[in-house]
Amino acid sequence: MTRRKFALLSGAAVVGAYGGTRLQKLQKPAPLPDGPAGQSAVAIVRARSYSDDLVCRMLEGIRQCGLDVRGKRVLLKPNLVEFDPATVINTNAAVIAAAVEVFHQLGAAEVKIGEGPGHRRDTLDMADDARYRATIPKFERIFTDLNRDDVSPVKGFGGEPEFYFPNTVLGADLIVSLAKMKTHHWAGATLSMKNFFGVVPGSVYGWPKNKLHYYGIPESIVALNRQFGKKAFAIVDGVVGMEGNGPIQGTPKPVGVLVMGSDLVAVDSTCCRIMGIDPEKVNYLRMAADLGHVRPGRIEQRGETIASVHTDFALIDDFKDLRLA
Amino acid sequence: MRHATNLHKTYSRAPHKGVARTLKTFPESADLLTVAGVYLESRLEFLRANQNADGGWSYFPGKGSWLEPTSYAMLALHGTGSDPDLDRAWKLVRSWQLPDGSFQPSGEVKEGTWVTAQALTLARIRGVNDASVRASVDWLLRVVGAEHNMWTRTGSFLHLIKARLDVSHEGWPWRDGNATWIEPTAHTLTALKKVAGGYRGAEVERRVRDGEDLVLSRRCTDGGWNYGTPNMLYVDLPSFPETTGMALLGLEGRNEREFPGALDLAERFRAETKSSSGKAWLQIALRCHGRNVAAPQESAWGSNGPSNDVLLASLEALGHPEGNYKLFRAGGQA
Numbered sequence: 229m230t231r232r233k234f235a236l237l238s239g240a241a242v243v244g245a246y247g248g249t250r251l252q253k254l255q256k257p258a259p260l261p262d263g264p265a266g267q268s269a270v271a272i273v274r275a276r277s278y279s280d281d282l283v284c285r286m287l288e289g290i291r292q293c294g295l296d297v298r299g300k301r302v303l304l305k306p307n308l309v310e311f312d313p314a315t316v317i318n319t320n321a322a323v324i325a326a327a328v329e330v331f332h333q334l335g336a337a338e339v340k341i342g343e344g345p346g347h348r349r350d351t352l353d354m355a356d357d358a359r360y361r362a363t364i365p366k367f368e369r370i371f372t373d374l375n376r377d378d379v380s381p382v383k384g385f386g387g388e389p390e391f392y393f394p395n396t397v398l399g400a401d402l403i404v405s406l407a408k409m410k411t412h413h414w415a416g417a418t419l420s421m422k423n424f425f426g427v428v429p430g431s432v433y434g435w436p437k438n439k440l441h442y443y444g445i446p447e448s449i450v451a452l453n454r455q456f457g458k459k460a461f462a463i464v465d466g467v468v469g470m471e472g473n474g475p476i477q478g479t480p481k482p483v484g485v486l487v488m489g490s491d492l493v494a495v496d497s498t499c500c501r502i503m504g505i506d507p508e509k510v511n512y513l514r515m516a517a518d519l520g521h522v523r524p525g526r527i528e529q530r531g532e533t534i535a536s537v538h539t540d541f542a543l544i545d546d547f548k549d550l551r552l553a
Numbered sequence: 554m555r556h557a558t559n560l561h562k563t564y565s566r567a568p569h570k571g572v573a574r575t576l577k578t579f580p581e582s583a584d585l586l587t588v589a590g591v592y593l594e595s596r597l598e599f600l601r602a603n604q605n606a607d608g609g610w611s612y613f614p615g616k617g618s619w620l621e622p623t624s625y626a627m628l629a630l631h632g633t634g635s636d637p638d639l640d641r642a643w644k645l646v647r648s649w650q651l652p653d654g655s656f657q658p659s660g661e662v663k664e665g666t667w668v669t670a671q672a673l674t675l676a677r678i679r680g681v682n683d684a685s686v687r688a689s690v691d692w693l694l695r696v697v698g699a700e701h702n703m704w705t706r707t708g709s710f711l712h713l714i715k716a717r718l719d720v721s722h723e724g725w726p727w728r729d730g731n732a733t734w735i736e737p738t739a740h741t742l743t744a745l746k747k748v749a750g751g752y753r754g755a756e757v758e759r760r761v762r763d764g765e766d767l768v769l770s771r772r773c774t775d776g777g778w779n780y781g782t783p784n785m786l787y788v789d790l791p792s793f794p795e796t797t798g799m800a801l802l803g804l805e806g807r808n809e810r811e812f813p814g815a816l817d818l819a820e821r822f823r824a825e826t827k828s829s830s831g832k833a834w835l836q837i838a839l840r841c842h843g844r845n846v847a848a849p850q851e852s853a854w855g856s857n858g859p860s861n862d863v864l865l866a867s868l869e870a871l872g873h874p875e876g877n878y879k880l881f882r883a884g885g886q887a
Contacts, residue, residue, distance in 0.1 A: 311827055311828070347779070347780055347793075348793065348795075348828070349795060349830055350795070350827075350828045350829060350830050350831065352860075352862070353827055353828050353829050353830075356827070357827050373612070373613075376612035376613065376619075376864075377612075377616070378611075378616050378617045378659075378661070379659075379661055379662065380661065381661070381662075381663075390663070392661070392662055413785070413786055431612070431619060431621065431658060431659075432658060432662050432666065433727060433728065434666075434667065434726075434727025434728065434731070434734065434736075434737070435727075435734075435736065435780060436734075436780060438726065438727055438728070438731040438732055438734065439728065439731060441731075441732070442699070442730070442731055442732075473786070473788065477788065477790075544786070546786075
């Protein structure tokens with residue numbers, strides 16, 4: 229094959245693939261699968277600021293969801309991404325401190341905190357900057373840098389014969405995704421499910437965890453939740469979220485809510501509706517529709533209604549078509 | 554040799570927490586040299602006290618051994634009189650080499666990764682130049698960033714990639730089959746420069762030059778480097794101190810005029826950053842580029858008391874004026 233012919237064929241193939249993707253976007257998406265049997269409870273509780281009584285708010289929401297944590301080893305997984313004293317990128321320290329107290333009050337055998345940031349290696353320095361050490365009692369004793377924890381293999385995750393996860397994550401009975409309510413420039417939104425990216429160890433997969441990008445971001449979100457979703461609970465920090473070019477370069481968006489539930493698909497779908505995003509158009513949620521509930525009729529909304537707290541998040545051009553009608 | 558000071562004699566057998574406690578009562582008028590000596594010695598003592606029974610080091614005391622903290626602890630302790638302990642560590646590292654020449658990052662993880670570069674650097678510093686070293690060189694020369702393929706390059710040419718990214722260079726990924734990033738590329742540049750002029754010399758030279766060009770091409774508009782994506786969705790992204798330090802190490806030996814202002818930015822980052830590892834990498838990089846960086850003046854372990862981070866302690870020791878930072882230079886010895 230001549231170089232000219234090769235270049236022409238390559239160009240045609242790329243243009244064809246690009247055109248195919250655009251065409252796919254224009255097509256009406258296939259109907260969502262029914263999902264698991266029954267309904268999922270999702271609680272929306274108001275918390276107008278981080279100085280509210282978050283322990284009380286959280287207890288109220290957890291009780292509405294009927295979660296029993298007695299005797300369980302609980303791992304709190306915040307979203308700690310960047311050095312950010314404005315506390316918009318990261319889960320707020322007050323939310324984590326409240327969660328530590330709440331799960332102790334509810335009878336957990338152990339409450340730990342673990343996080344493995346995707347881009348930065350200085351997990352503890354970032355935690356300092358986010359005031360975790362100053363706000364959360366005995367922080368260093370209960371915190372594990374998941375990027376540099378000891379690991380064990382699990383079979384068949386992410387298309388690999390063996391995939392390694394931190395022992396702190398594998399040993400927990402309940403993982404609480406303490407996510408931040410944010411838009412995301414690849415996934416549309418980053419909420420409780422995407423937050424599980426932080427359990428993939430950088431010591432094996434690097435900073436960023438590029439294996440997940442190659443496997444596919446929506447595919448990885450779903451695979452991680454297939455792996456850990458059955459022992460998970462979500463508390464999404466929507467007191468102040470992030471809109472626009474999230475998850476790092478967006479702008480603060482006060483919403484004044486905490487969103488909670490054991491069905492993370494339903495929690496994220498609820499958050500999307502609060503943010504003015506149609507969850508049925510969000511790729512990872514469509515792909516996860518067999519794991520939990522996306523449709524509003526299958527989600528039992530407790531506490532506040534979506535309509536009472538709904539506020540449209542600004543979306544980047546690529547995601548304008550996700551806007552809830 | 555370097556640490557034969559009175560302080561060394563005083564603290565060389567003291568547990569590291571004792572050193573830190575002593576520092577808190579240190580008179581403020583203590584001369585800088587003395588404080589600097591404690592800074593270095595406390596870190597080396599922490600490393601000596603926390604070597605695992607198998608010879609390696611964990612990221613944090615009490616956990617299993619990993620190649621990354623082991624390699625940097627070994628570099629920090631190189632030439633300080635801990636030879637039998639370092640020999641044990643080296644034996645462990647060698648046991649992690651796989652048949653294809655790559656190294657696994659720990660005993661548990663059975664696949665080769667970027668740590669192969671760190672093992673190669675360590676081998677050359679220890680004067681090893683055998684078939685196992687050649688196997689590692691073969692592996693590193695075979696591995697390229699996955700974006701260096703026909704599809705991505707064509708997509709880039711047609712402006713279908715929504716980022717300002719030069720994909721014409723090969724570079725190195727964290728794991729074979731993934732994209733190129735600054736950190737694994739920088740570590741591999743350090744390693745391959747130590748075998749330059751030897752086995753597969755011409756190919757090593759070509760990949761080093763191309764790798765350096767990749768680092769230069771991934772510079773952020775603010776003058777430093779982040780993990781390797783200076784622009785995303787046509788928005789410029791900021792650089793980070795730690796990756797700026799690593800990138801500059803990867804460029805060690807390259808003419809400074811090709812990255813104007815980067816060393817000044819690194820000095821500023823070093824003074825301002827909240828990132829401890831960023832500060833440490835910048836100290837190492839700036840010294841390797843001949844900048845006269847003042848010895849650390851902060852308390853021995855920082856405002857939060859003793860750190861239990863083995864990797865950080867190693868990097869801080871390496872970046873000290875009397876530390877082993879010269880080991881990162883091409884052909885450099887302590």
